[in-house]
Amino acid sequence: MAAEKKVILVTGGSGLVGKGLQHVVEQDKRADETWVFLSSKEADLTKQDETQAIFEKHRPTHVIHLAAKVGGLYKNLNSNLDFFRDNMAINDNVLNTSYKTGVRKVISCLSTCIFPDKTTFPVDETMIHNGAPHQSNYGYAYAKRMLDVQSRAYHAQHGRNFTSVVPTNVYGPHDNFNLEDGHVLPGLMHKVYMAKKEGSPLTVWGTGKPLRQFIFSRDLAKLIIWVMREYEEADPIILSVGEEDEVTVKDAALAVAEAMNFKGEVIFDTTKSDGQTKKTASIVKLRRYLPNFKFTPMKEAMKYTCDWLEANYDTCRK
Amino acid sequence: MAAEKKVILVTGGSGLVGKGLQHVVEQDKRADETWVFLSSKEANLTSLEDTRAVFAKYKPTHVIHLAAMVGGLYRNLKYNLDFFRNNSAINDNVLSTSHETGVKKVVSSLSTCIFPNKTTYPIDETMIHNGPPHSSNFGYSHAKRMIDVLNQGYHTQHGCNFTSVIPTNVYGAFDNYNLEDGHVLPGLIHKVYMAKKEGTPLTVWGTGKPLRQFIYSHDLARLMIWVMRDYNEISPIILSVGEEEEVSIKEAAMAVVEAMDFKGEVIFDTTRADGQIKKTASNAKLRRYLPDFKFTPMKEAIKESCDWFVANYDTCRK
Numbered sequence: 001m002a003a004e005k006k007v008i009l010v011t012g013g014s015g016l017v018g019k020g021l022q023h024v025v026e027q028d029k030r031a032d033e034t035w036v037f038l039s040s041k042e043a044d045l046t047k048q049d050e051t052q053a054i055f056e057k058h059r060p061t062h063v064i065h066l067a068a069k070v071g072g073l074y075k076n077l078n079s080n081l082d083f084f085r086d087n088m089a090i091n092d093n094v095l096n097t098s099y100k101t102g103v104r105k106v107i108s109c110l111s112t113c114i115f116p117d118k119t120t121f122p123v124d125e126t127m128i129h130n131g132a133p134h135q136s137n138y139g140y141a142y143a144k145r146m147l148d149v150q151s152r153a154y155h156a157q158h159g160r161n162f163t164s165v166v167p168t169n170v171y172g173p174h175d176n177f178n179l180e181d182g183h184v185l186p187g188l189m190h191k192v193y194m195a196k197k198e199g200s201p202l203t204v205w206g207t208g209k210p211l212r213q214f215i216f217s218r219d220l221a222k223l224i225i226w227v228m229r230e231y232e233e234a235d236p237i238i239l240s241v242g243e244e245d246e247v248t249v250k251d252a253a254l255a256v257a258e259a260m261n262f263k264g265e266v267i268f269d270t271t272k273s274d275g276q277t278k279k280t281a282s283i284v285k286l287r288r289y290l291p292n293f294k295f296t297p298m299k300e301a302m303k304y305t306c307d308w309l310e311a312n313y314d315t316c317r318k
Numbered sequence: 319m320a321a322e323k324k325v326i327l328v329t330g331g332s333g334l335v336g337k338g339l340q341h342v343v344e345q346d347k348r349a350d351e352t353w354v355f356l357s358s359k360e361a362n363l364t365s366l367e368d369t370r371a372v373f374a375k376y377k378p379t380h381v382i383h384l385a386a387m388v389g390g391l392y393r394n395l396k397y398n399l400d401f402f403r404n405n406s407a408i409n410d411n412v413l414s415t416s417h418e419t420g421v422k423k424v425v426s427s428l429s430t431c432i433f434p435n436k437t438t439y440p441i442d443e444t445m446i447h448n449g450p451p452h453s454s455n456f457g458y459s460h461a462k463r464m465i466d467v468l469n470q471g472y473h474t475q476h477g478c479n480f481t482s483v484i485p486t487n488v489y490g491a492f493d494n495y496n497l498e499d500g501h502v503l504p505g506l507i508h509k510v511y512m513a514k515k516e517g518t519p520l521t522v523w524g525t526g527k528p529l530r531q532f533i534y535s536h537d538l539a540r541l542m543i544w545v546m547r548d549y550n551e552i553s554p555i556i557l558s559v560g561e562e563e564e565v566s567i568k569e570a571a572m573a574v575v576e577a578m579d580f581k582g583e584v585i586f587d588t589t590r591a592d593g594q595i596k597k598t599a600s601n602a603k604l605r606r607y608l609p610d611f612k613f614t615p616m617k618e619a620i621k622e623s624c625d626w627f628v629a630n631y632d633t634c635r636k
Contacts, residue, residue, distance in 0.1 A: 081471030085410065092403065129450040142467045146406075149460045153399035 012066030013037030019174035020217030072181035080139030087143035122282035155234035172217030201265035205272035208250030216301035330384030331355030338535030390499035398457030405461035490535025519583035523590035526568030534619035
């Protein structure tokens with residue numbers, strides 16, 4: 001029996017995770033899969049008519065929905081309303097257009113920063129709605145939570161296979177290395193690059209004590225592809241390294257310094273805030289499905305990413 | 319100094335609460351207030367265009383936003399997606415158009431059924447987002463909760479004065495008396511009417527033990543008008559009789575029996591589900607503002623509601 005042809009549309013396809021997917025599908029080409037990577041240049045997904053037009057153009061059977069309005073702490077703090085409304089619009093347009101055009105499966109992307117601010121650890125998939133999110137980005141957080149509500153509602157009312165994934169801190173090539181807006185690992189890599197160039201110390205913000213789980217973009221991509229091909233639940237699934245692989249920001253900084261052969265001093269600016277001390281997420285659910293999945297060792301993934309930054313410094317996003 | 323003229327637009331103005339407001343403003347006419355009661359016949363608020371047109375027509379300075387897609391248990395169970403999407407669209411259209419046209423205040427209506435399913439009692443205004451709502455109407459509940467998120471966002475980002483109220487079980491003239499779709503008190507009133515007419519017993523579903531706080535639509539209306547004129551917080555406020563006024567379904571049934579002079583047998587069909595045993599809401603916040611507000615005695619309010627039903631049986635909603 002010939003496998004049914006799939007056309008997989010990836011919204012937000014030019015970002016960190018999109019590029020990870022592009023890399024993995026190149027290495028694992030399947031005859032029954034056509035992949036389309038969309039960027040915001042091609043369609044403004046906050047607009048229903050543009051979303052409709054792009055679906056008509058590509059006729060996807062599957063959608064991996066990564067597109068979102070994102071930003072760092074300060075951008076979120078000042079614009080919670082816009083982060084809520086724009087992401088609600090994007091999400092409603094993508095899911096509704098997918099439904100109307102008969103898309104078989106939509107995998108949306110949530111994130112661990114949407115979990116309740118006051119919580120016990122580790123967090124797991126059942127806890128997403130158990131309390132208000134952190135005040136700084138509640139607009140973004142609630143919009144993402146409503147992706148889970150909508151996915152389950154499309155499933156309950158129409159039997160659609162719409163679901164969502166929850167990655168922890170992602171890193172890899174093609175990240176956003178901007179020091180204000182970006183996340184912790186790309187920020188550290190950019191800082192080490194500058195410190196090397198200028199012969200200055202590396203200054204890490206905070207005490208270095210907070211703990212994080214980091215997932216390499218290519219590992220995340222492999223797992224998202226597995227979800228797209230095999231995961232049938234409407235409830236979300238956390239995609240991350242295990243709790244035992246949590247590292248401190250200090251250890252992450254030292255790993256970046258080693259990967260980039262940085263010989264200077266490492267200082268911790270304890271006047272800067274640490275953010276959350278822990279965000280530990282459980283991957284018990286993932287391990288029930290994939291007990292043998294092997295993550296790329298962090299040292300290797302970091303080296304790869306740092307080398308990429310040095311080779312692409314001029315053109316990368318910063 | 320002349321008081322600034324107010325034009326108050328009431329969306330969902332032809333329903334139970336809207337009619338309560340109409341009654342109260344007739345009795346308490348103010349020279350500086352013009353009231354406009356909108357119904358869905360005049361504008362489809364799920365359409366942004368229609369919403370903008372109706373705001374352009376009436377140019378409101380204030381909005382009391384009651385319009386929503388509502389339904390009983392079975393309808394919610396079947397259409398959670400539509401309840402979520404339609405209510406999200408209505409709410410976003412009304413609030414964004416209010417912001418765009420410089421409306422000074424919007425008072426939206428939430429409801430106690432949106433609170434977390436697993437909770438301690440009494441519930442209060444701070445607990446709305448503290449856990450998932452009951453699964454039967456999760457679409458409706460999440461959409462209502464997002465009104466509070468939007469209110470906060472509009473306030474922080476644009477300084478808008480958008481707030482919300484949380485009534486408990488409302489009853490009164492012009493209710494929905496449909497036995498499948500309606501709520502408990504109008505259902506009992508309709509059943510007693512039928513039992514009298516047909517000379518049968520009154521069958522109350524369940525054990526009669528669950529407890530509820532009932533608020534008369536005229537009292538709710540007076541409180542909503544107070545909120546519109548004088549309540550300046552963005553956080554919601556529960557509008558209800560106190561915890562000490564909670565009555566059992568059995569007591570409510572007997573009050574209807576007495577008001578309608580029903581002499582037949584009253585049976586409790588314990589094969590039917592009871593629903594939640596308690597939903598006790600605290601009105602401590604309301605009492606801090608209005609320690610002397612007097613609610614209409616339940617016996618009197620039920621009598622008025624029953625008399626209205628009997629007089630209007632042919633034309634009422636059922």
